Amino acid sequence: MDQTNNANEIEITAETLKSLLDYSSDEIFIFNNKRQIIYVNGVCERNYGLKKEDLLGRYSNDLFEKEYWTPSIYPEVYIKKEPLSMIQKTNTGAELLTSAIPVLNDDNEVELVITTARELKNYKTINENNAMPEKELHGMIAHSNKIKNTITFAQKVAKTNSTVLIQGESGTGKGILARYIHQVSNRKDKPFLTINCAAIPEKLLESELFGYTKGAFTGAAPSGKTGLLEAANNGTVFLDEIGDISLVLQAKLLQVIQDKEFIPVGGQEKKKVNIRFIAATNRDLEKLIENGEFREDLYYRLNVIDITLPPLRERKEDITPLIYHFLNKFNKEYETNKLISQKCLTALTNYAWPGNIRQLENLIEKLVIVSDTIIDIHDLPETFNKKKKASIQLDSSLTLDGAVEQVKQQLIRDSFQKHKSSRKVAEELQVSQSTATRLIRKYCGELEVEQ
Ligand SMILES: Nc1ncnc2c1ncn2[C@@H]1O[C@H](COP(=O)(O)OP(=O)(O)OP(=O)(O)O)[C@@H](O)[C@H]1O
Numbered sequence: 001m002d003q004t005n006n007a008n009e010i011e012i013t014a015e016t017l018k019s020l021l022d023y024s025s026d027e028i029f030i031f032n033n034k035r036q037i038i039y040v041n042g043v044c045e046r047n048y049g050l051k052k053e054d055l056l057g058r059y060s061n062d063l064f065e066k067e068y069w070t071p072s073i074y075p076e077v078y079i080k081k082e083p084l085s086m087i088q089k090t091n092t093g094a095e096l097l098t099s100a101i102p103v104l105n106d107d108n109e110v111e112l113v114i115t116t117a118r119e120l121k122n123y124k125t126i127n128e129n130n131a132m133p134e135k136e137l138h139g140m141i142a143h144s145n146k147i148k149n150t151i152t153f154a155q156k157v158a159k160t161n162s163t164v165l166i167q168g169e170s171g172t173g174k175g176i177l178a179r180y181i182h183q184v185s186n187r188k189d190k191p192f193l194t195i196n197c198a199a200i201p202e203k204l205l206e207s208e209l210f211g212y213t214k215g216a217f218t219g220a221a222p223s224g225k226t227g228l229l230e231a232a233n234n235g236t237v238f239l240d241e242i243g244d245i246s247l248v249l250q251a252k253l254l255q256v257i258q259d260k261e262f263i264p265v266g267g268q269e270k271k272k273v274n275i276r277f278i279a280a281t282n283r284d285l286e287k288l289i290e291n292g293e294f295r296e297d298l299y300y301r302l303n304v305i306d307i308t309l310p311p312l313r314e315r316k317e318d319i320t321p322l323i324y325h326f327l328n329k330f331n332k333e334y335e336t337n338k339l340i341s342q343k344c345l346t347a348l349t350n351y352a353w354p355g356n357i358r359q360l361e362n363l364i365e366k367l368v369i370v371s372d373t374i375i376d377i378h379d380l381p382e383t384f385n386k387k388k389k390a391s392i393q394l395d396s397s398l399t400l401d402g403a404v405e406q407v408k409q410q411l412i413r414d415s416f417q418k419h420k421s422s423r424k425v426a427e428e429l430q431v432s433q434s435t436a437t438r439l440i441r442k443y444c445g446e447l448e449v450e451q
Pocket residue numbers: 139140141142168169170171172173174175176177240280281282325357358361
């Protein structure tokens with residue numbers, strides 16, 4: 001320090017400076033070029049309920065995905081390389097005005113990001129805000145109310161021994177929820193075993209489940225084999241794809257669930273077990289019952305507690321946190337540092353995700369591998385950029401006039417079925433309302449026209 005300066009100025013060491021910063025009422029974070037926290041002052045405890053040591057070294061994506069703050073200022077600041085400000089909410093309910101300033105190196109790359117955040121409103125307690133503490137979620141992302149309610153319900157159910165049936169489309173998280181129920185149950189220190197009923201042939205499934213005695217069948221291990229049910233004693237057995245097991249096995253399974261006992265293949269003696277069963281399926285069990293493919297009594301045994309996981313398109317609030325969750329996961333796995341653009345996030349949020357979270361996970365993995373530093377809209381498969389167009393099947397024997405008539409009819413019927421209003425049909429198909437009304441009368445005679 002220049003000795004000729006003001007005589008009252010004292011020399012401040014880095015340590016003193018750090019402790020002085022803890023007196024600040026504003027929160028201060030410093031992130032490195034990998035978006036990892038390298039400095040934070042003591043205000044973090046007030047805003048997030050986390051100590052400095054809980055935050056140092058963590059990635060901004062990781063914290064955003066765990067809902068410590070929403071939305072996140074960081075992706076944009078690293079991409080745009082210019083100062084930004086926004087209002088963020090924290091997990092404790094604090095509302096912050098956050099400003100982030102990037103510090104660039106000689107190659108114009110972001111070296112550090114310094115953020116300061118000032119509280120706008122008083123914060124509430126975690127419970128009041130209905131935020132779920134990270135530790136309780138066991139890696140499950142739960143942002144939408146639909147999934148938060150499901151998890152709260154699962155937590156209550158976990159404390160009982162009741163059989164649970166989890167239904168939902170493929171990839172909605174039935175497997176991860178089953179494991180979660182086990183992890184928050186009193187059986188958490190005992191085994192959790194999964195049996196994929198669709199993947200194992202019937203004969204094998206029986207011996208896998210119940211085990212067999214020595215010499216039970218040709219090719220069997222000479223000393224016999226302990227079955228999964230016995231191995232899972234006092235724990236949880238997850239019967240995945242339960243809709244795919246044969247009627248014969250359904251009868252045997254029903255007995256185990258009812259009586260908590262079974263006889264190994266080739267054996268005489270009953271074995272007692274204490275098991276919690278969780279079953280899952282993406283098939284419509286009631287339809288299978290109607291078709292005689294699933295036993296009604298087993299259905300009621302399994303369905304003591306019924307949880308239905310909604311498809312991802314019905315809980316769009318989960319899409320962005322899940323994207324960051326997977327981005328984080330695959331960036332670590334492939335030792336990359338990929339970012340995602342806002343446009344890309346919007347396109348992914350608007351997509352219908354027929355394969356749900358599994359499809360999203362697979363796509364993010366692929367994008368992390370193949371895209372440049374910033375994952376952008378042009379990296380997405382074509383389906384994400386195109387609006388879905390209805391395809392019309394034409395009868396090949398039609399004349400030109402006949403084909404035109406058929407296309408007209410189909411367009412009018414589809415539009416009217418969707419909107420139920422001649423005004424909206426007119427808007428969508430760019431015709432006058434009177435033309436729309438006339439065509440609806442002509443082609444949708446059985447349906448009532450709303451003006
Ligand atoms: N809420 C969530 N948070 C984080 N990851 C999730 C969540 N839900 C699902 N996943 C992940 O998505 C993938 C698919 O989930 P899971 O296998 O549990 O689905 P599923 O419904 O059992 O699928 P299927 O019917 O095809 O067996 C898994 O990798 C899982 O970890």
